[in-house]
Structures are given as C-alpha cells and as structure tokens.
Amino acid sequence: MIESPVLERLSQALETVVFSYGGSDFTVAKLIQIPLLILFVWLLVRYVGKLIHKRIVSKRIGPDAALLFKRIYLVLCIIIITFTTLEVLNIPLTAFAFVSGAVAIGVGFGAQNIINNFISGWILIWERPIRIGDFLEVADAKGVVETINTRSTRIRRNDGVHLLVPNSQLLENTVINWTLMDTMARTFVRVGVAYGSDVEQVEKLLSEVLRNNSAILQDPAPTVIFADFGDSALIFEAVFWVNAEAESNVRKVKSDIRFAICKMFAQHNVVIAFPQRDIHLNGELLLKRD
Known part of the structure; x- marks a missing residue:
C-alpha cells in the first residue's frame, strides 16, 4: 500500500x-x-x-x-x-517545586477572598449550619437555599429572584436560619377592638379562631394575650406556632387568621377599632368682621 x-x-x-x-x-x-x-x-x-x-x-x-x-x-x-x-x-513532582512556590505567593496576595470562600464552602457542607432547603434571613433578604457552591451559596428569594451570597459572609455575619433545628416558627396576629368591648368574649372568640385553623400547631398551644391599652383600641395578640419552610407559608396562615377574625367579630358584633379623635373647644368663638 x-x-x-x-x-x-x-x-x-x-x-x-x-x-x-x-x-x-x-x-x-x-x-x-x-x-x-x-x-x-x-x-x-x-x-x-x-x-x-x-x-x-x-x-x-x-x-x-x-x-x-x-x-x-x-x-x-x-x-x-x-x-x-x-x-x-x-x-517527578520536584519539577513543579518552583512553580508551586510562585503560585502560593500569587494566591497569598491576589486570591485571599477566593480561598476564603472556598474553605468556607467546605465548612458549610461539613458542619451543616446551613443546609440545602433551609429558609434563611440574610441582612434584608429572605429565601430558601438551593445549592452551596464552591465560592458562593445560591438563595432563591420569596419573589423568585436568585441571590449569590459569598460563603464567607454566611460564616462571618449573623444569619437567621428559620429551619435549622425544625420547621416550627412562632408568630402572631394583632387586632384592636373598641373600648367598651367585652374583653373575655374577645379572648374566647380569638381562641376559637386559632383552634379552628388546621395549620396552627396545638403543641405548643396557641395563646391570646391582652397586649395593651391603645390610644383608640384595646390591643390583643393571637400568638401561635406553625410549620413553615418559607415566609410565604407564615404570611398565608396569618392572612387566613385575619379573615377568620373579621368574620367571627362580625357575627358577634365585636367592633374592630379605628383611630378616633375627640375635639373639645373651650371659650367663645369670635367672628372677626371686616
């Protein structure tokens, strides 16, 4: 050939x-x-x-x-x-001795943040203070952890926007992890009723609303607190626990509670207070004539 x-x-x-x-x-x-x-x-x-x-x-x-x-x-x-x-x-590995020394010097001066985030990522994965699926509150942002990458952690906010947070910030700064130990979260709904209302009846109605909502945990038991004497209302707080993997779950439960309170109060003629001002005039009103 x-x-x-x-x-x-x-x-x-x-x-x-x-x-x-x-x-x-x-x-x-x-x-x-x-x-x-x-x-x-x-x-x-x-x-x-x-x-x-x-x-x-x-x-x-x-x-x-x-x-x-x-x-x-x-x-x-x-x-x-x-x-x-x-x-x-x-x-042989000795052929890279000089190169590795030069790389180490370059890393020491120019890649401190990268190495810091890299090591922080391994710490997050190993110690698991933050896990995939956890609901975090970082500064003003709240969202669910989707993945922990080598340099940064990807978080999906409640509005669907993705955040890339450097791993070192999650270790060095204060981070609120709503689901670190479990998914239980305590919250409350505040409502004001008019002065003169039967406070014992208000307490019973709010307790009934909390018992009737299946999303509210009964252990720990929900409670109703007479919180304060407001300027125009008697302030009550309905305190309860829910299983919430995201803030949207808590907001949905609180919305349902408010709907139920409005309906319950309307059925029992309990007035939800609104700001009122009484004006008292002392003396005579003088009309100035031109």
Missing part, C-alpha cells in the same frame, strides 16, 4: 519531538493525545459522579450529604488523575 505524500508529511509532523524530559521524548502526537485522554477521563468521572449522586438521592439521603460525597469524590478523582498523568509522563 502506497502512502500519499500528505499522510506521510502528517505522520512525520506528529512524530516531531517537541521537547524531552526525564529520558522521555514528547512528540506532537503525544501532546495532542494527553489532553484528549485527560478530557475523556474527566468526562467519564463526572458522568459516574452524576450517576452516584442520583443513586444517593434516590435512597432518600439528605441533599447535603449527597453534595458532600460528590465534592469529595471529584477532589479524589482530580488528585488521582493528576498523579497518574505525571507518572505516565515520567515527570
């Missing part, structure tokens, strides 16, 4: 030695094969990682544990691929 001149020149070009190290010749063909092989192995590792992740999730293991296993799996695979490649190429 006679090879064409084009294939012969291509073969010679691929066999051209680019450089030699440690007694090994690195040809153009080898320099092309190495990254392609590494890319193929990396795609295979990621595919296997996704299969394992789905398998773990299907076993009803928490998403945080699945994410932690996936991170550890990828890191171990990267280390194995790196050392295996160096071993195949016969490149």
